[in-house]
Every structure is written in structure tokens, then in C-alpha cells.
Amino acid sequence: MAFLAPLFLIGLGALAVPVIIHMIQRERKEVVEFPSLMFVRKIPFHSFRRQRIRHWFLLLLRCLAFILLIAAFARPFFQAPSVAAVTSGAREVVILLDRSYSMAYADRWDRARAAAADVVDGLGADDRATLIFFDSGAQVGPRSMSDRGSLRALVDAAELGAGTTRYGPALKLAEGIFEDSSLPRLEAVLISDFQQSGFESASGIRFPEGTVVTPIAVGDEARANVSVAGVLFQREYFSGRERVAVSARVTNRGGEPVAGLDVTLELDGRELEALVTDLPANGASTVDFAAVTLDDASMTGAVRIEGDTLPTDDVFHFVITPGQVVHVLLVGHERADAEAGLYLERSLGIGSSPSFDVATTTIGNFDASDLAGRQVVILNDTPPPSGAALAALQGFVEGGGGLLVVSGERSAWTSDAGLLPGTIGSPLDRAGRGGAIGFVDYSHPVFELFGAPRSGDVTTARFFRYRPLDPAESSVVLARYDDGNPVLAERRVGSGTVLLWASTLDSFWNDLALKPVYLPFVHRVVQHLAGYVPPTPWYYAGQVLDLAGQPGLAAVTTDAAELVGVSPSGQRVPVTEGERAGFLALDEQGLYEIHDATAPGDSLLTLAVNVDLQESDLTTVDPEELASAVTGRAGGEREAADAPARTFSPEDLERRQGIWWYLLVVAFCLLVGETVVSNRLSRRALEVD
Amino acid sequence: MDAPQTSPGARFVDPKVLARIGSLNLLARTVVDGFINGLHKAPYLGVSIDFAEHRGYMPGDDIRFIDWRVFARTDRFYVKQFEADTNANFSVMFDISRSMNFGSKGITKLDYGRYLAACLTYFCTKQRDRVGLVTFDDDIVTRIPPSAKHLDVVLHELDRIDAGRPGSLAHPMFRATELFKRRGIVVVISDFYEDPQAAVDALKPLRYGGTDLIVFHLLDPAEIEFPYDDAVSFQDIETGRKLPVVPEKLREQYRALVQEHIAALSKLCGENRIDYALFNTATPLDHALFKFLAVREKLSRVR
Numbered sequence: 001m002a003f004l005a006p007l008f009l010i011g012l013g014a015l016a017v018p019v020i021i022h023m024i025q026r027e028r029k030e031v032v033e034f035p036s037l038m039f040v041r042k043i044p045f046h047s048f049r050r051q052r053i054r055h056w057f058l059l060l061l062r063c064l065a066f067i068l069l070i071a072a073f074a075r076p077f078f079q080a081p082s083v084a085a086v087t088s089g090a091r092e093v094v095i096l097l098d099r100s101y102s103m104a105y106a107d108r109w110d111r112a113r114a115a116a117a118d119v120v121d122g123l124g125a126d127d128r129a130t131l132i133f134f135d136s137g138a139q140v141g142p143r144s145m146s147d148r149g150s151l152r153a154l155v156d157a158a159e160l161g162a163g164t165t166r167y168g169p170a171l172k173l174a175e176g177i178f179e180d181s182s183l184p185r186l187e188a189v190l191i192s193d194f195q196q197s198g199f200e201s202a203s204g205i206r207f208p209e210g211t212v213v214t215p216i217a218v219g220d221e222a223r224a225n226v227s228v229a230g231v232l233f234q235r236e237y238f239s240g241r242e243r244v245a246v247s248a249r250v251t252n253r254g255g256e257p258v259a260g261l262d263v264t265l266e267l268d269g270r271e272l273e274a275l276v277t278d279l280p281a282n283g284a285s286t287v288d289f290a291a292v293t294l295d296d297a298s299m300t301g302a303v304r305i306e307g308d309t310l311p312t313d314d315v316f317h318f319v320i321t322p323g324q325v326v327h328v329l330l331v332g333h334e335r336a337d338a339e340a341g342l343y344l345e346r347s348l349g350i351g352s353s354p355s356f357d358v359a360t361t362t363i364g365n366f367d368a369s370d371l372a373g374r375q376v377v378i379l380n381d382t383p384p385p386s387g388a389a390l391a392a393l394q395g396f397v398e399g400g401g402g403l404l405v406v407s408g409e410r411s412a413w414t415s416d417a418g419l420l421p422g423t424i425g426s427p428l429d430r431a432g433r434g435g436a437i438g439f440v441d442y443s444h445p446v447f448e449l450f451g452a453p454r455s456g457d458v459t460t461a462r463f464f465r466y467r468p469l470d471p472a473e474s475s476v477v478l479a480r481y482d483d484g485n486p487v488l489a490e491r492r493v494g495s496g497t498v499l500l501w502a503s504t505l506d507s508f509w510n511d512l513a514l515k516p517v518y519l520p521f522v523h524r525v526v527q528h529l530a531g532y533v534p535p536t537p538w539y540y541a542g543q544v545l546d547l548a549g550q551p552g553l554a555a556v557t558t559d560a561a562e563l564v565g566v567s568p569s570g571q572r573v574p575v576t577e578g579e580r581a582g583f584l585a586l587d588e589q590g591l592y593e594i595h596d597a598t599a600p601g602d603s604l605l606t607l608a609v610n611v612d613l614q615e616s617d618l619t620t621v622d623p624e625e626l627a628s629a630v631t632g633r634a635g636g637e638r639e640a641a642d643a644p645a646r647t648f649s650p651e652d653l654e655r656r657q658g659i660w661w662y663l664l665v666v667a668f669c670l671l672v673g674e675t676v677v678s679n680r681l682s683r684r685a686l687e688v689d
Numbered sequence: 690m691d692a693p694q695t696s697p698g699a700r701f702v703d704p705k706v707l708a709r710i711g712s713l714n715l716l717a718r719t720v721v722d723g724f725i726n727g728l729h730k731a732p733y734l735g736v737s738i739d740f741a742e743h744r745g746y747m748p749g750d751d752i753r754f755i756d757w758r759v760f761a762r763t764d765r766f767y768v769k770q771f772e773a774d775t776n777a778n779f780s781v782m783f784d785i786s787r788s789m790n791f792g793s794k795g796i797t798k799l800d801y802g803r804y805l806a807a808c809l810t811y812f813c814t815k816q817r818d819r820v821g822l823v824t825f826d827d828d829i830v831t832r833i834p835p836s837a838k839h840l841d842v843v844l845h846e847l848d849r850i851d852a853g854r855p856g857s858l859a860h861p862m863f864r865a866t867e868l869f870k871r872r873g874i875v876v877v878i879s880d881f882y883e884d885p886q887a888a889v890d891a892l893k894p895l896r897y898g899g900t901d902l903i904v905f906h907l908l909d910p911a912e913i914e915f916p917y918d919d920a921v922s923f924q925d926i927e928t929g930r931k932l933p934v935v936p937e938k939l940r941e942q943y944r945a946l947v948q949e950h951i952a953a954l955s956k957l958c959g960e961n962r963i964d965y966a967l968f969n970t971a972t973p974l975d976h977a978l979f980k981f982l983a984v985r986e987k988l989s990r991v992r
Contacts, residue, residue, distance in 0.1 A: 030921050035788035035798075035912060036882040037925045037932050039946040043939045 004075035004654045011070040015063055055681060061674045068667035076663070077654035090126035092144065092181040094174040095119050095151075098192030099158060100135035100165040101312040101541075101589070102615045103218070105193070105225070111218040112191045113155055119189045120151040130177050131155065134170035135163030136542045136612075143177060162312065162541035162589040164615040165192065168201030171630055178208050182656055186211040188630075193219030196621040197614050207630050208652075215623030224254030226261065226279060227313035227616040228303050233537070235323050235352040236291065242323050245291035248303040248316065252279035253617055265289045267301045267320075294322050298535075300591055300606050313616045317591055317608035321535040324354035328526060329374040333382045333410050334362045340408075341380050343506050343513040347522045354532055356523075368392030375401060375530040381408030381504055384419075394419060398494025402529025407467045408504040421475030421491035421500045425468040428485070434464040434510070438482035445528045446478060446488070446499075449520055456520060461512035463487070466503035497529055538608040545584045545607065547575055553594065553605045562597040568609070743767040778835040778873030779813040779820050781806040782865060783847070786826040786856020787927045788880055793911035794971055801970040802878040802907055803847050805977050809876060810847075812978065814840045822846055823868065825861035826854040832868060855927035858883050858891040865895060872899035880907050882927075885953035893961055903964045903980075906954060908947075910971050915943045 003009065034040075097116050103109045116131070123129055128144040131154050141154045167190075178186045186208060194217050207213065227250070234245040246265055252258050258279040265273045272292065277285050287303075304315045328348055332341045341360065348356040361370055363382040367389050371377065377393065379385075385393055397403050397419060405411070405420060413424050437459045442451035450456045458479070468485045471477050475491040478499075491498045505522070507513045512521075526532075539545065547553055547563060563582075565573040568590025575584050575594070586592060586609045593603035654660075746755060746766035754768040783806050789799040810820045814837070821835030822843045831850070833842050858879070869875060875895055881888050881904075895902050910916075917936035924931045936943075951967055958965035966980045 030919075031924050031931065032917065032921050033791070033926050034923045035791040035880060035909070035926050037923055037928075037930065038882055039943050039950070040923060040932060040934060040939065042946060043942045 001076055001078055002650065003071075004077065004650055006074055008070055008074040011073070012067065015066055018059075055678075058674060058678055058681070061670055061677065065667045065670040065674065068663045068670065072660040072663035072667065075654050076659050077650065077657045078659075079653070089124075089185070090128070090183045091124065091185040091187050092178060092183040093119065093123060093127055093129040094132060094177055094188045095129060096132045096134060096167075096170045096174060096188065096190045096192070097155070097158060098135070098165060098190075099133045099161045100193075100195070100198070100615055101160060101162050101611050102165060102193055102195055102310065102618060104160050104312050105219075105310040105618065108193055108218045109160055112216075113158060115191050115216045115218065116155045116158075116189075117152060119191075120148050120155060123148055123151075128181075128183065130174075132170050132173055133158055133161075134166070135161040136166045136169075137163065138169040138173050140173050140177075144181065162587060162609075162611050164542070164612045165195045165198030166201040167192075167198050167626065168203075168205065171202055171205045171207075175205055175207055175630075178211055179652070180656065188213045189216060190214070190623070190626070191216045191218060192623075193217065193618070194620045194623050194626065195219075195615065195617070196619045197617055199621045199626060202626060202629055205630050206632055211631055213627040213631050215627050217620070217623045219618070219620050223618045224252075224256060224308070225310045225313070225616055225618055226250065226252050226254070226258055226305060226308050227310070227613055228263075228305055228316035229284065229613050231303055231316055231318055231537075233320060234291070238291075238293075242294045243291040244294055244320055246289045246301065246303070246320075248287045248289070249284055250277060250279060250287060250305060251284040251613075251616070253282065255281050257281045257283075262306045263287045264304045265301065266304065267292060268299050294320060296322055298322070298606065300608065310616070310618075312589065312611055313613060315589075316538075316610055317589070318537045318610075319535070319606055319608045320537065323352060324532065324535070325357050326354045326376065326526060326530045326532055327357045327374045328359070328376045328378060328530075329370055330358055330360045330378045330380060331366050331370075331382055331385075332360065332362055332380050334364050336381060336410070337506075337508075340504075340506050340508075343518065344378065344380060344522065347519045348526065350519060351523060353534060354527070356526065371396045371401070376404065376526050377401065378404045378406065378526075379411075380406045381410050381506075383410060384413050394493075397496035397498060400495040400531070402496060402526075402531070403493075403498045404525060404529060405498065405500045406505050407469075407500065407502050408506075408509060411467065419491075419493060419498050420472075421489035421498060422469045422471035422486065424500070424502070425470065427465055428468050429465050430463060430483075434462040435466070435481045435483060436460070436462060437479050437487055438484075439480040441476075441478045444478050444490075446521070446524045449524055450517065456517040458512075458515075458517050458521060461510055461515050461517075463503055463510040463512075465509040469500065469502045497531075499525060499529060501525075536607075538610050539586050540612045541586060541589055541609055542612070543586045543609075545586055546582060547584060547594065547605075548582045550605060561599070563604075564595045564597045566593045566595060566603070568592065742770050744770055777813075777816075777818045778869070778871055779810070779818040780823060780835050780869065780873065780875050781809060781821075781843075782823045782825065782861075782875055782877045782879075783850070784826070784856055784877075784879030785824045785830060785850050785852045786879075787852050787854060788856065788882055789907070790852040791909055791912070791926060792970065793909050796970055798880055798907045798909055798970055799850075799852050801968070802905075803850070804974055805905065805907075805968070806876075806878060807844055807847050808974055808978060810840060810843045812982075813874075818874075823861075823865060824850050825865070826852075826856040827860060829861050829864050834868075835873065856882075858888050862891040862895060866897065869895060869898055869900050872901075874901050874903065876903045876905060878905045878907060880912075881954060885950060885957050888954065889957040889961055889963070892958075892963055896962065901964075904954075904958055904966070905977065905980075906951070906965065906967045908967065908969060910969055913944070913947055913969065915940050915947075 095116050097112060099109075103112060120129065123146075126146075128146050129151055130143050130145065131141040131151060133139045133141075142150070145151055174188050178188075188207065188211060190213060192215075194215070229249040229251045231249070232247040234247065236243050236245070248263060248265070250261065250263060261277050261279060263275050263277055264271055273289050275287050275289065277287050279285050299320045300317070301320055302315050302317045307314055330341055330344060330348075345358055345360070348358045359370070359374070363379070363385060366385050371392055374396075377396065384390055393403065403419065407424050409427065411424060413420060440447050440450070440458060442448060447458070450458055463481060466481065466485070466487065469489060471486050471489050472491065475489045477486040477489050479486070479488040481487050485502065487502050489500045489502075491500075503509045505513065512518055533549075563575045565575050565584045567573065568588045573584065574597075575582060584592070584594075586607065589609055589611050592607040592609060594605040594607070595603050743756060743759060744767065746768050750768050754770075756767050756769045759765070759767045783802055785799065789802060790797050792798060792800070806822065810822070813820050817837065819835035819837050820839050820843055822831070822833040824830045824846070831846055833839055833846055856879075858881070877892065883891070892902060892904065915936060920933070920935040922931045923934045955965045955967070966977070968977060
């Protein structure tokens with residue numbers, strides 16, 4: 001037996017301390033003759049019985065427990081030969097079977113399963129095998145089975161998935177299985193079409209020394225594949241009704257052009273329009289369908305092309321949601337310049353996702369009735385409303401509305417009624433080229449859009465005049481001028497949000513309105529204040545959806561609702577029970593429906609799930625390259641006999657044997673026993689006293 | 690521990706000094722004579738010639754006791770009556786149980802008790818009392834009946850005794866009641882390691898015959914002060930039982946218990962008209978003699 005951390009054994013010396021102390025005490029002990037111990041015996045706690053070892057059994061129990069604890073920390077293990085000797089020649093085989101949707105190409109899947117079955121049939125009596133099915137994730141069956149019948153059943157029952165190929169998770173699982181194995185021969189059989197797209201995920205994985213990787217490629221050189229890459233919605237209003245024109249993008253990854261490809265648009269299960277398009281070799285084409293008028297409810301749709309050898313990517317599902325409108329009330333000042341609200345109105349007049357419905361009024365005419373149906377109020381360079389109007393505005397914000405206060409020449413807020421994120425000061429002039437924005441919180445939804453490179457730069461705007469702002473404790477400063485003064489601050493009031501812009505949003509005090517970032521900035525501010533969440537027309541297979549974040553769902557469900565997800569294949573998945581309540585794994589391609597089990601009826605929400613088109617690229621990688629990457633050896637060494645003898649490092653042996661774990665358990669049991677025994681002895685001693 | 694207290698003329702009664710004197714006879718004479726010579730007045734001497742009262746002469750009275758001066762004044766015969774000088778039986782009951790063999794300062798309780806008994810016996814012999822001795826442990830060991838000629842026998846026996854067995858009071862005291870039929874003075878010398886009530890219950894029967902009982906409680910200074918420091922095992926001399934003890938932890942409680950024991954013995958003895966005196970073996974022997982004489986004087990008024 002050896003120890004991985006033998007220094008811990010020094011701790012055994014500590015065990016001798018109480019014994020040594022006891023021995024020292026014993027040496028000093030002498031007997032004093034005394035006429036009578038009549039009085040001594042009457043005194044409680046009179047003796048040094050505590051200093052004597054009264055219960056040797058307890059002492060031994062404690063010492064043993066501590067010895068085991070120390071031994072556990074020293075990580076003991078037995079040397080390898082004994083392990084290898086008893087299982088000489090047996091193999092630990094891991095069969096990795098690719099079930100990504102590209103395996104649906106022609107007869108790849110059938111050949112893959114047949115290959116897996118062959119491997120299972122070739123297992124020896126002492127061999128053990130594990131089946132791992134993988135696409136973007138990996139699913140492992142029972143580990144290290146020797147029952148070939150069960151393995152064959154697993155292979156026969158395997159189904160194709162809708163995910164993309166990623167070798168990493170599966171190889172990592174196999175690595176773990178090999179590391180836990182005590183068999184002398186390790187072998188991985190990788191059955192896949194070896195798409196290049198999944199190769200990158202395999203980096204950094206290295207199988208134990210001596211592992212033999214046998215790649216079985218079921219792909220072929222054919223790369224011809226036509227797929228629907230995605231759709232675009234072009235929204236427009238015609239006669240007060242919203243119309244959507246669907247454009248589908250179709251790609252051809254083959255080396256031959258495709259002519260006369262049928263492309264069909266379906267809405268709510270009905271075929272609306274069929275078009276024919278031609279595709280160049282390794283090229284793409286856009287198919288524009290005629291605009292359709294939307295209902296008030298969401299509509300499901302799909303764009304299909306005629307089936308090819310890989311049918312999975314020949315359809316693209318989506319959900320069209322009626323256009324969202326954010327209702328904005330723009331409040332100006334009676335004596336304001338005509339251009340004061342021009343930029344704001346114009347910028348809010350643009351946009352379809354969402355579109356903005358802007359109503360304007362002046363601060364003098366502003367009253368509670370103006371707030372009806374509005375989601376955002378913009379006070380554009382005005383003093384605060386007075387009296388009932390201010391109270392109504394406060395109630396509006398607390399009830400979930402958004403308020404943007406633009407401070408300019410007339411924004412003299414002597415009392416903010418608890419609304420503003422800070423105290424507005426007197427206007428401050430910046431001479432020369434003026435000031436600029438020096439700090440931006442790009443993690444905030446308002447500026448998130450500008451965080452990426454070349455995504456718009458709000459710091460290019462020059463600010464010649466602004467009002468300094470003294471932010472309140474409960475507010476958050478989202479942007480500051482280069483002199484440190486806040487330019488945009490946020491405060492949560494009740495359920496609503498208040499943003500304070502410490503300058504104007506026209507061209508009087510700054511030139512932001514003339515910059516390209518102005519329009520997206522204003523849109524993001526208003527969307528944030530309105531709590532707007534854009535609908536997602538489709539998801540990709542493999543995503544896990546948090547239903548709590550679905551705005552459409554929260555409005556139609558109650559607390560008592562028991563949500564059930566129905567997959568495209570008809571499987572019902574409860575999503576309000578279990579460990580992952582509220583989450584739905586989107587594993588299949590097609591339309592998922594969310595129902596309330598307590599209220600039968602139409603689905604509450606429909607989700608479109610498409611396959612990731614990364615998998616449509618059937619370019620392959622050399623299987624030997626992948627095998628070499630995980631074994632660290634040249635690809636030729638695939639025969640088990642050629643593999644170097646498998647050796648176990650002390651760390652490997654210790655981890656495999658895990659003796660420390662048993663020692664800890666025994667030590668724990670001993671300590672529990674010690675507690676019980678000592679309690680009983682103490683109780684008995686007390687009773688005797 | 691108290692320094693040995695000495696009385697005038699009693700310089701040599703320090704027990705440790707006395708221990709060097711080999712002969713008990715010489716020791717007793719040294720102590721008693723020195724003690725007597727040192728007294729400034731002798732209220733205890735010549736008790737036999739102390740005048741008590743007159744009474745009318747009656748036929749048969751010794752004419753030597755007729756007080757002629759009174760006859761000269763009154764013309765009547767009166768005889769003088771003196772304090773009785775009745776020879777008393779004086780016995781020492783000496784506890785020779787094993788616990789008496791303890792001594793922390795060079796002299797054991799047994800030796801101290803031996804000297805004390807010798808001195809008292811010698812003193813009483815000089816008072817023309819009959820002296821006797823009873824030694825006991827858990828039973829009566831030796832018995833020397835009171836006699837005017839038994840001084841040497843008593844001293845010889847005191848010289849020879851040795852503590853050997855565990856002791857108790859009840860049985861030997863019960864047996865001793867049969868020995869003291871005639872009223873007299875009995876001095877019990879013991880360390881009284883018994884429950885105070887049990888000890889007094891054992892002593893009480895001795896008083897039923899009119900015997901005057903004096904209890905000398907002997908304790909070594911170490912038994913009172915418990916001056917030990919190290920945690921050691923203490924062994925009971927009598928039972929042999931060992932007990933590991935941390936003295937410094939229990940010293941105060943031990944002292945309190947001993948004082949409580951002494952107080953209880955003293956109180957119970959008083960209630961039962963038994964004279965009680967505690968003697969620290971570091972205390973000079975003349976203290977014991979004073980105590981004894983105080984009792985003896987009280988008892989001498991016998992008509």
C-alpha cells in the first residue's frame with residue numbers, strides 16, 4: 001500500500017500526545033497514606049479521575065477514528081499489478097454514436113446503427129461496453145455493460161436527434177468512463193459522418209494512455225444539400241391592417257446548381273403560396289412571397305422546399321406575432337420652439353418592431369386622462385406637472401409605466417415628488433468643443449446595443465450645455481459626461497422606471513440628434529421604459545427555454561396553471577413540476593405548444609423550433625485526425641496490440657480505488673459509535689455519582 | 690500550622706521534644722512535675738484538707754475532727770467536714786486503630802495519645818486515683834483495670850502498644866460499659882473518624898453508670914489543613930482504598946468538612962454532658978493537662 005499524500009501521516013504523531021501526557025502523569029503519581037478518606041469522598045469532583053484513562057475502549061475507538069481520518073487524508077492506494085492481473089485482456093469499449101440530424105442524410109443512420117451493432121457483437125466475454133449517443137449534447141446509457149443483448153436493444157431503439165454535431169461532450173464522457181475503468185485495454189469506437197463543424201469542440205480532450213480509438217465513418221463524399229436557411233418578415237400597414245411579407249433564404253451547399261426548386265409557404269398549416277427558384281452551385285437565393293394580412297393572434301408558418309437527401313433542413317418553422325406597438329405620450333412646453341420635439345417625434349415615427357404610437361401634448365394641458373393607454377411618457381424640457389397631474393403621473397409610474405425626463409432650459413424641478421433619479425441643477429455651459437460622454441454602462445439594456453465594436457458610438461456627440469445632476473442613493477447612473485456629471489440616470493419607482501436625461505434630445509444643447517446613434521438610442525430608451533420584449537419567431541433545437549421570460553405566456557396564465565409542453569412528436573412534458581420547473585428543453589424540430597393542464601383548450605403559446613443550419617454543411621474532417629487529437633498519437637496506431645502498455649499513475653490508482661472514501665465512512669461510523677458509547681458511560685457515571 | 694505553645698515551666702512539653710525521651714515514666718514525670726511546678730497557685734492541691742462545713746457531733750464521729758475553737762465559743766461539739774478525697778477510678782480508653790498511626794510532623798497521633806495517656810495516668814496517680822487503661826480498635830484489645838498500683842503496668846502497656854487494625858467505636862464502647870461499673874473518670878483518646886452522631890451514640894452508654902467522660906479528639910495538622918499540592922493518589926490507611934485526588938481543587942471544601950465534623954462532635958458531646966477537647970498533635974501536652982484538670986476539679990466536689 002502506498003499513499004498519495006504521505007505528509008498527512010505526520011498527524012499520527014499528534015495521537016501520541018494524550019498518551020504521553022497520561023504517561024507523564026503516571027510517572028508523577030505517588031501514593032499518600034491518609035488516615036481516612038471519609039471527607040474526601042464527600043466532595044464532588046474531588047478526584048483527578050478525568051486525568052486517568054478510565055475507558056480504554058473509548059480511547060481506542062477515538063484513536064482508531066483519528067487514524068482512519070488521517071489515513072484518508074493521506075490518500076492510500078494499492079499498487080497496480082493486483083488490479084491488472086485479475087482482468088488481463090478484457091476491454092473497456094465505449095461506442096460513440098452520432099445522432100445529429102446530418103446522419104439522416106441518405107442511409108447514414110442505418111449504416112451507423114449497423115456498425116454499432118457489429119461492435120457490440122464483437123465484444124468478448126470479459127469485455128464491457130458503454131453506448132454514448134451524441135449530437136450537440138451527449139446521452140450515455142448504462143455504463144460498462146457486458147450484456148450484449150441490452151446493448152443491441154439500445155442500438156436498435158436509438159433515434160435521430162435534431163441537434164448539431166459536437167464531439168466534445170461525448171468524448172469528455174468517454175474520457176471519464178476510461179478513467180474510471182480498471183480494465184487493461186481501453187477502446188473507443190466513434191461512429192459518425194465526421195462533420196468538420198463539430199471538430200472544434202473536441203480540442204483539449206485526451207484519452208488515457210494506451211486508449212485505442214477506432215473511427216467508423218458512415219459519411220461519403222456527397223455534399224449536395226439544399227436547405228432553408230431562414231426567413232425575414234417585412235411588415236407594413238395597409239388599410240389599417242398589418243401585413244407581413246415573408247422572404248425565405250434558400251441555400252445550396254452542393255457543387256451542382258439546382259434548377260426549378262419548389263419553395264412553399266404555409267401559414268397555420270395551410271399552403272398559401274408555392275414558388276419556384278433556381279440555386280447556383282454553393283450559392284443561395286431569396287424567395288419573396290406575397291404579403292399576407294395578419295390576424296390579431298399569432299400565426300404559425302413554415303417554408304418548405306422539395307425534399308432532398310437530407311430532409312431535416314428542408315423546412316423552416318416560424319411564428320408570426322402581430323406587430324407590437326408602444327404607446328408614447330410626448331409632453332412639451334407651450335412656449336417651446338417648434339423643433340424642440342421634432343427629433344423625438346421623427347425618430348419614434350420610424351420602426352416596426354415595435355412601432356411607436358406617439359401622442360403629443362403640452363405640460364399645461366397635461367392631465368390624468370392623457371395617460372390612458374400609454375406605456376411611456378416623455379417630459380421633453382418641461383417643468384413638473386402640477387397637482388393632480390403630478391399625482392396621476394406618479395401613479396402611472398408606480399403602476400408600471402415608464403417616464404423619460406428630458407432636462408433642458410425649462411426643466412426647473414423644484415420638487416420631484418419622489419420620481420426623479422436625482423436633483424437637477426442649474427444649466428452648465430461647456431466652452432470650446434463642449435463636453436462628451438465619458439462613461440457608458442454597456443451592460444444596461446439601453447446601451448447594450450452599442451457595446452459591440454462598430455455598433456454605434458454615443459461618445460462622439462458633443463454636449464455644450466447640460467444640467468448637472470446629483471443622483472439619489474436609490475438611482476443608478478448609466479452614463480456620465482467626461483467631467484463626471486451624470487448624463488443618464490435610472491430609478492425604479494414602484495413597478496415602473498424613470499430615466500432622467502441631463503441634457504436635451506434636440507439639437508439645442510448637444511448634437512446627439514445629428515448622430516447616427518440617436519435613433520437606436522431613442523428607440524432603446526423607449527423600449528426599455530415600456531418593458532418591451534421582442535417576440536422570438538423561432539428557436540433552435542437544443543435550446544432550453546425559460547417560460548417565465550415569455551411575455552405572452554405570463555399574461556394568459558394564472559398561479560394555479562399547470563403548464564405542459566407538447567413536443568412536435570406529441571410528447572407531453574410538464575414544465576411546472578420537478579427540478580427544472582419553468583424550463584422547457586427544445587429537442588425536436590417543429591412546433592411546440594404550451595398548454596394549461598387545468599384548463600383544456602387551445603394552446604397558450606406556440607414555439608417554432610428549427611434545426612441549426614451549421615449542421616447542413618456536410619464538409620467532413622479526416623477521422624484519423626480526430627482520433628489522433630484525442631489519443632495524442634499518430635493515426636496509424638489503431639490496433640490494440642500496437643498500443644503502448646497501459647500504466648496507471650499513482651493519482652489514477654488512488655482515484656480509481658477511492659479507498660479514502662471508505663476510510664472516511666468507517667471513521668464516521670466509529671465516531672458515531674464513540675458518541676453513543678461515551679454518552680451511555682457518562683450517563684451511567686452521573687447516575688452512580 | 691500553629692507554633693507549639695508553651696506554658697511557664699513547661700518548656701519541654703513540645704511533643705516532638707518529648708518523643709526523644711525513651712521512658713514513658715520519665716516523660717510523664719517531666720511533663721507533670723514541670724507542669725505542676727509552673728503553676729502560680731495551686732487551687733487543685735490539698736483538696737483532701739479543704740474545709741467544707743461544720744455539723745453537729747454525733748456518737749461515733751472521730752473526735753479528731755471536733756473543732757475545738759467552735760466548742761470554745763459555742764460550748765457545743767461540732768465536727769469539721771472536708772471536701773471528700775475519694776480515690777477515683779481513672780481510666781484511659783485509647784484508640785489504637787490503624788488511622789492513629791498517622792503523623793505528618795514527626796510524631797504520630799498514636800505517640801501523642803501515648804504521651805497524653807501516660808501524663809494523665811501519672812498525674813492521677815499523684816492524686817492517689819486508681820488508674821487503668823483500655824486499648825481498642827474495632828474491639829477491646831487490652832484492658833488494665835483501675836488500681837492504685839497499676840501506674841507501671843499502664844505505662845508499660847502504653848509503651849508496648851502498636852496500631853494495627855481498622856477501628857470503630859460502637860462495639861468496643863458497648864463492651865466497655867461492662868468494665869466501668871463504678872463511677873469514675875474515663876478519658877477517650879481517638880481520632881473519631883466516624884459520623885459524629887454515631888460516635889456520640891457509641892460514647893453515651895459509658896455515662897450511664899455515673900462515669901464522667903472526657904473526649905480527647907486527636908488530629909494531625911495535616912488532617913486539619915490538608916496541605917498537599919500535587920495531584921496524587923491518597924490511600925486510606927485503614928481500608929487500603931486508593932483515591933486519586935487533586936488537593937488544590939478540594940482543599941477548601943475539605944477544611945470546611947473537617948471543621949463541620951469537629952463542630953458537630955463538640956456540639957453533640959455538649960448536649961450529652963460529655964467533655965470534648967480537640968488536640969492538634971502539634972499542641973503541647975500541658976494544654977491537655979489543663980483541660981483534664983479543669984474537669985477533674987469539677988469532679989472533685991464529691992462528699
